Amino acid sequence: MRLTEKGIAAALKHHGYKLTPQRRVVIGAITASPDHLTPADIYRKVHKEHPNIGLTTIYRTLEILASLELICELHAGGSGRSYTIGAPEHHHHIICSSCGAVVDFSSYDISPLEAKLSRETGFEIEGHLLEFTGRCRRCRQNA
Amino acid sequence: MRLTEKGIAAALKHHGYKLTPQRRVVIGAITASPDHLTPADIYRKVHKEHPNIGLTTIYRTLEILASLELICELHAGGSGRSYTIGAPEHHHHIICSSCGAVVDFSSYDISPLEAKLSRETGFEIEGHLLEFTGRCRRCRQNA
DNA sequence: GTAGGTGCAAATCGTTTGCAGTACA
DNA sequence: TGTACTGCAAACGATTTGCACCTAC
Numbered sequence: 001m002r003l004t005e006k007g008i009a010a011a012l013k014h015h016g017y018k019l020t021p022q023r024r025v026v027i028g029a030i031t032a033s034p035d036h037l038t039p040a041d042i043y044r045k046v047h048k049e050h051p052n053i054g055l056t057t058i059y060r061t062l063e064i065l066a067s068l069e070l071i072c073e074l075h076a077g078g079s080g081r082s083y084t085i086g087a088p089e090h091h092h093h094i095i096c097s098s099c100g101a102v103v104d105f106s107s108y109d110i111s112p113l114e115a116k117l118s119r120e121t122g123f124e125i126e127g128h129l130l131e132f133t134g135r136c137r138r139c140r141q142n143a
Numbered sequence: 144m145r146l147t148e149k150g151i152a153a154a155l156k157h158h159g160y161k162l163t164p165q166r167r168v169v170i171g172a173i174t175a176s177p178d179h180l181t182p183a184d185i186y187r188k189v190h191k192e193h194p195n196i197g198l199t200t201i202y203r204t205l206e207i208l209a210s211l212e213l214i215c216e217l218h219a220g221g222s223g224r225s226y227t228i229g230a231p232e233h234h235h236h237i238i239c240s241s242c243g244a245v246v247d248f249s250s251y252d253i254s255p256l257e258a259k260l261s262r263e264t265g266f267e268i269e270g271h272l273l274e275f276t277g278r279c280r281r282c283r284q285n286a
Numbered sequence: 287g288t289a290g291g292t293g294c295a296a297a298t299c300g301t302t303t304g305c306a307g308t309a310c311a
Numbered sequence: 312t313g314t315a316c317t318g319c320a321a322a323c324g325a326t327t328t329g330c331a332c333c334t335a336c
Contacts, residue, residue: 018290018335054293059326075218094266103264108256121246122280123237131272137265161310161315197318
């Protein structure tokens with residue numbers, strides 16, 4: 001079950017944020033795409049239909065959505081963040097180093113390791129980042 | 144067993160790189176510190192003793208050392224890389240979100256998961272990024 | 287009506303690059 | 312000696328901020 005545009009809009013309002021046309025457009029772009037999008041990607045997408053929307057607004061909207069965990073942030077190794085619609089269950093990513101494709105996987109529960117580390121290091125673990133890089137099936141075949 | 148300044152210098156020469164005073168200084172700064180250092184950290188450290196060393200040189204030296212896997216790169220969530228002397232075995236990090244302290248751990252073998260993902264997704268897995276964030280023991284006590 | 291949101295432009299941050307001079311092997 | 316290295320300054324891309332205007336509630 002993915003979050004819908006309506007669901008996100010409702011969540012925004014519920015948290016006291018205003019639902020502006022610009023935010024609707026950004027949310028629409030994210031929910032419409034299965035891919036991870038960078039702020040610049042979203043800007044390009046929405047700029048055709050709504051030329052007056054600013055990149056700044058996109059950054060600010062993404063920041064809010066990420067803080068409410070409505071979208072999910074990806075730090076693909078190097079520079080540049082990207083975002084996709086948040087899945088209810090926590091998931092991780094595999095990124096193709098050749099074509100940039102991102103595949104999600106959720107079939108892994110990291111909490112036992114968290115508990116172990118917490119015991120061993122005294123850290124109160126708050127979050128984690130688990131990402132794989134590699135070459136996807138298509139890129140391997142083309143090589 | 145951590146790599147020593149001498150060991151790194153030898154490895155550099157062995158790979159055909161020249162051993163310049165600037166590189167010695169950068170290597171010295173990294174081996175002398177138990178912490179993960181950003182390029183800017185290293186610059187500040189060495190700039191006192193060697194005011195004529197440039198930030199550019201530090202970036203270029205770090206790039207070489209990382210490519211030879213003599214140092215280990217850390218992508219702490221947000222922006223900014225940092226580096227520490229490379230441990231022979233692969234290891235991962237826990238980063239304190241409060242004070243920025245970094246603790247290494249290596250007591251975890253991720254290869255079974257890699258194999259599983261490779262089977263399920265068709266990816267040829269090349270590398271991974273596993274980092275935890277949390278609050279370290281000291282910061283928890285101070286809070 | 288008003289607090290919050292927007293958009294522009296400029297500032298900022300971390301990083302990279304062009305180039306002329308320098309120094310290690 | 313010659314190639315690799317250095318340092319400066321400028322370019323660069325991504326992100327942020329200041330500020331005046333605007334609009335959803």
